[in-house]
Amino acid sequence: MPAERHSSAAQTVLDAAGQFLSSFKKPGAILVAVSGGSDSKGLLLALHEVIGGDGLADFSLCACTVDHGLRPESAGEARAVAAFCAVHGIPHIVRTWVGDKPQTGLQAAAREARYRLLAEAAEDTRAICVVTAHTANDQRETIVMRAGRSQPDAAGLSGMADGVLFDRRIWVLRPFLCIERDAIRSYLAEEGEAWFEDPSNTNRRFERVRIREDLAERTGSANTGAGLERLQSSGRAADLVSRYAKEFERLIIRLDPAVAENMDNSDCRQAVLSLVAITGGKTHLTGKETARRLAAFLKRREDGRMTAGRVVIDYRRTGVYLYREARELPDIVIGPGDSEIWDGRFRIINRGRSPVRVGVVQNRAEVVARLIAAGCPEAVAKRAAHAAPDLSALGSDSAAVEPVLSLYDTFLPRFDLMIADRIAGLFGREPYAAAPVHDVLTEKSAYT
Known part of the structure; x- marks a missing residue:
C-alpha cells in the first residue's frame, strides 16, 4: 500500500x-x-x-x-x-x-x-x-511500577527489553x-x-x-538510552564474573572481595546480586532493602556471615563465598522418564524405569571431600554440603543432572544475555540461544 x-x-x-x-x-x-x-x-x-x-x-x-x-x-x-x-x-x-x-x-x-x-x-x-x-505506553507503565521497588539506578528501570528468550527455546520480540x-x-x-x-x-x-x-x-x-546502558553494564558485569568468580561443584561460588565490597558500583552490584539469585535458585534479584543490607555487610570487610535470598554470604580473607542456606529444601519424586527442577538449582532427569526420590544429601562427607579437593575451605564446604541434593538413588546411566540458572532460564531479557552466558559458562553450561535479529540494543535500535 x-x-x-x-x-x-x-x-x-x-x-x-x-x-x-x-x-x-x-x-x-x-x-x-x-x-x-x-x-x-x-x-x-x-x-x-x-x-x-x-x-x-x-x-x-x-x-x-x-x-x-x-x-x-x-x-x-x-x-x-x-x-x-x-x-x-x-x-x-x-x-x-x-x-x-x-x-x-x-x-x-x-x-x-x-x-x-x-x-x-x-x-x-x-x-x-x-x-x-x-508499546511505549506499556513501557512507561512498567518503568513506573518498578521504580517504587528498585534503587534509583537499578537494572529494571531500563524497562522491558525488545527481546526476551523464553524457556531457553524461543525468542519473544x-x-x-x-x-x-x-x-x-x-x-x-x-x-x-x-x-x-x-x-x-x-x-x-x-x-x-x-x-x-x-x-x-x-x-x-x-x-531513551537506558536499554543500551543496561546492555553495556551487563557486559561489564559479565567481565567481572569471568575474572573474579569461581564455582565449586555447582554448590558454591567464590567471589573476589574487590568486587563484592564495591556494590556502590552498578556493574559490581549486578554481578553480585545475579550470582546471589542463582545460588539461591531465585527467579528475581533480591529487593532493594536486602541489597542495601548486603552492601553494608560487605563494606565492613570483616569475617562473618549473613543470609540474603536463601543464600549464605560467607566473608573470609580468602574470598566471599556464596552457598545455599540449609532450610526449606525440597523433597521430590521424579517419575520414570520425567525431569524435575530441584530447589530452583538443578534439573534432574530420571531415565530409569522406577520413580526416584531426591531430597537433601545424607552422606555429606563425600560432598565435603569433593569441595575441599576443588580448593574450597573446609568450614565452607561443610556448611554448603547441608544444601546439596541427594543423587544416590540415581544410577549413573539412568540420570542426568544439569545446573539451573533460575534467574535467566525462564525469562532472559536481551539486556542480560552477556552476563547470563558468562554465568552459564561458569557452571559448565552451553550459551543461551542467540537472538534471530541483528543490532538489538545498538545505537540504531529503539533505545536511542
Whole structure:
C-alpha cells in the first residue's frame, strides 16, 4: 500500500514494522501473538502489509490467540480474531490455558501460561520467533511500577527489553516498544478495523491500570538510552564474573572481595546480586532493602556471615563465598522418564524405569571431600554440603543432572544475555540461544 495513503502516525507504525523485518539475520516464519486488542491487531496487520508490499516473500506470518479461559467472552473473541485473519489470508491458531487457575498470583501465572503456549505454538509452526505488541505506553507503565521497588539506578528501570528468550527455546520480540498506542489505533481506524477492549484494562484493582490512568497525559519514550546502558553494564558485569568468580561443584561460588565490597558500583552490584539469585535458585534479584543490607555487610570487610535470598554470604580473607542456606529444601519424586527442577538449582532427569526420590544429601562427607579437593575451605564446604541434593538413588546411566540458572532460564531479557552466558559458562553450561535479529540494543535500535 503506498505510503501517501497513511497519516504520519499510521506511517510510523508501518515504518517500525519494516525496520523490524529488516533486522532479521535471515527470513522465516514469525508467530504473532494476537488477542484482538488494538496493539496486537495493529502489529499483525502492519507486518502483513509490509511483507506484502515490500517483496518480502521469504517471511511468513501465523497468528496465535491464547485463550486464558478467564472470561466468558474470550472464546468468542478468539473466533473473531480467526475471522479477521481469514479475511487477510493469515493462518491462525488458538491455544487454550486449561486446568485449575490459582487463587493468588493469577496474573503472573497467566503470563507464564501464555508464553508457554506461545512457545509450543511456535514449535508446532516452526516459527523462528514470537512477536508481541507491547508499546511505549506499556513501557512507561512498567518503568513506573518498578521504580517504587528498585534503587534509583537499578537494572529494571531500563524497562522491558525488545527481546526476551523464553524457556531457553524461543525468542519473544517486541518491535513496537517505541510506538504509541494512539498511533496504532490511528492506523487501524484508517484501515477500517475495530478491536476489542479487555475489561481488565480498566480494573483499578490491578496496579498497572492505576499507573496507566495516572500516565494518561504523558507521551514520548520513557527509556531513551537506558536499554543500551543496561546492555553495556551487563557486559561489564559479565567481565567481572569471568575474572573474579569461581564455582565449586555447582554448590558454591567464590567471589573476589574487590568486587563484592564495591556494590556502590552498578556493574559490581549486578554481578553480585545475579550470582546471589542463582545460588539461591531465585527467579528475581533480591529487593532493594536486602541489597542495601548486603552492601553494608560487605563494606565492613570483616569475617562473618549473613543470609540474603536463601543464600549464605560467607566473608573470609580468602574470598566471599556464596552457598545455599540449609532450610526449606525440597523433597521430590521424579517419575520414570520425567525431569524435575530441584530447589530452583538443578534439573534432574530420571531415565530409569522406577520413580526416584531426591531430597537433601545424607552422606555429606563425600560432598565435603569433593569441595575441599576443588580448593574450597573446609568450614565452607561443610556448611554448603547441608544444601546439596541427594543423587544416590540415581544410577549413573539412568540420570542426568544439569545446573539451573533460575534467574535467566525462564525469562532472559536481551539486556542480560552477556552476563547470563558468562554465568552459564561458569557452571559448565552451553550459551543461551542467540537472538534471530541483528543490532538489538545498538545505537540504531529503539533505545536511542
